[in-house]
Amino acid sequence: MKDEELQRLIKAITQEVQKRLEKKAVVASEDNSSEQEANLEQKPKLLLVFTGGGGDLDTVLQELEDVGRKYMCYVIFTKAGQKVIGAYKLKEKITFEEISQDLLHQTIAEVSAVIFPTLTQNTAAKAVCGIRDSIGSEAMACSLLTKKRVLAVTNSIPLHDIPPTYGSLCGDILKRLSHLGVQLCEAQQLGQNILNLKGKDTLKFNCSQEQFTQKEEAEEKPEPVVREKILVKEDKKLITVDVISQAKVDGYSELKLAPRTIVTPLAADAAKEQNIKISWMVK
Numbered sequence: 001m002k003d004e005e006l007q008r009l010i011k012a013i014t015q016e017v018q019k020r021l022e023k024k025a026v027v028a029s030e031d032n033s034s035e036q037e038a039n040l041e042q043k044p045k046l047l048l049v050f051t052g053g054g055g056d057l058d059t060v061l062q063e064l065e066d067v068g069r070k071y072m073c074y075v076i077f078t079k080a081g082q083k084v085i086g087a088y089k090l091k092e093k094i095t096f097e098e099i100s101q102d103l104l105h106q107t108i109a110e111v112s113a114v115i116f117p118t119l120t121q122n123t124a125a126k127a128v129c130g131i132r133d134s135i136g137s138e139a140m141a142c143s144l145l146t147k148k149r150v151l152a153v154t155n156s157i158p159l160h161d162i163p164p165t166y167g168s169l170c171g172d173i174l175k176r177l178s179h180l181g182v183q184l185c186e187a188q189q190l191g192q193n194i195l196n197l198k199g200k201d202t203l204k205f206n207c208s209q210e211q212f213t214q215k216e217e218a219e220e221k222p223e224p225v226v227r228e229k230i231l232v233k234e235d236k237k238l239i240t241v242d243v244i245s246q247a248k249v250d251g252y253s254e255l256k257l258a259p260r261t262i263v264t265p266l267a268a269d270a271a272k273e274q275n276i277k278i279s280w281m282v283k
Contacts, residue, residue, distance in 0.1 A: 043072040045111040046194070048096070051136040052080025053118035053156025056187040060117045060153060061093045063191035068094025070195065074107050075099070078135045081118065101135055105142055114143040116152035117190060121170060124157060128176040140182075150182045153190055159249060164241050164270035171249035228253045232281075239263040239278075244270040256281055 046067070067073070073096040077085065087098055099107050108114060116123070116136070126137035127144070143150045154174060159167055178184055185193045231252040233239075239257065244267050247255060254277040257263070263271075263278060271278050 043070065046071045046073050047099075047107050047111045047114045047139070048073055048075045049114060049116050049136060049139045050075065050077045050081035050085050050090075051116065051118050051120045051123050052078060052084050053120040053153075054084050055118070055153075055155030055157075057085065057118065059187040060155075060190060061090070063187065064090075064117065065093045066191050067194050068096065073097070074111065076101070076104060076107075076135060076139065080120075081136075085118070104135070104139060108139065108142050108146060108148060111148070113149035113151060113194070114139065115190075115194060116140070116150070118156055119152040119154060121157045121173065124152075124173050124177050127182075128173055128180065144180055144182070147181070151190075151193055152177070152182050152184055153187050154184050155187045159245065160242055164245050164266075165273060167245040168248050168274050171245065174249065175251065230254045230256055232256045233261070234258050234281075236261045239267050241266050241270050243267065244274065244276060247276060248274045253277065254279060 048064070073094055075087070075090065075096045075098050077087070077098070090096065116139075120136070123134070123136035123140060126132070126134070127140040130141070132138045132141045140150070157170055157174065159170055159174075162170075174184060183193065229250075229252045231247050231250070231254070233255065236258050239255070239261060241264070244255075253275070255271070257278065257280050259280055261280070268278070270276075
């Protein structure tokens with residue numbers, strides 16, 4: 001065999017081997033891609049709604065890092081949320097698919113829970129008043145109406161180191177939000193609370209007509225009995241405005257104090273304003 005013929009034969013064999021190797025690589029890539037897609041489909045789905053809150057943001061992002069490995073996350077940003085956080089900073093912590101406002105209702109219908117990692121006072125107040133004029137308030141309203149599990153971090157809403165009357169106002173907003181069915185937590189509790197979420201039956205949601213179809217209750221539920229909550233403080237620590245404000249947020253109507261416990265004048269005034277009774281235990 002001449003050298004030229006040998007070279008042509010070697011070249012032809014080499015090209016054929018290369019083609020077969022490339023074909024195997026493509027098939028393997030397609031198999032891996034299919035496997036990854038299947039794994040994503042098997043993961044429970046979450047919708048993360050980022051509003052403009054910045055309270056303890058680093059802790060929030062750290063908590064979401066572990067969540068991103070166990071859940072398929074969809075994300076939507078309000079305009080303020082985009083400025084405070086943004087997709088680039090979030091991608092450093094979790095893998096997610098960002099959705100547009102047009103897909104908000106459809107996505108809520110598909111996910112098992114809706115998370116507000118940076119809830120603001122503005123969004124919370126709109127939710128308890130039934131206002132739906134922004135991405136955040138619409139996401140909250142839609143989630144509650146379809147009885148989705150809703151979890152919100154409250155670190156961006158002021159409760160302490162502010163005038164007691166205003167602190168009471170913020171506390172009332174959060175209390176009403178909780179009564180609507182929103183689970184509230186602090187930033188450091190976010191990851192564990194998400195991982196502890198359990199499935200919950202949802203109502204039907206018609207995305208095309210953007211209307212909610214709810215099952216009617218056969219019988220009216222009786223009004224719950226309201227019982228007064230009494231906070232007993234056996235230690236003799238100084239009672240300040242912060243103690244009164246926190247008691248109001250926690251739903252207490254009376255503080256029962258150890259004898260000789262000192263109550264500051266401002267705390268006494270705040271207790272009167274917020275209808276919290278102060279009494280002392282008998283020796």
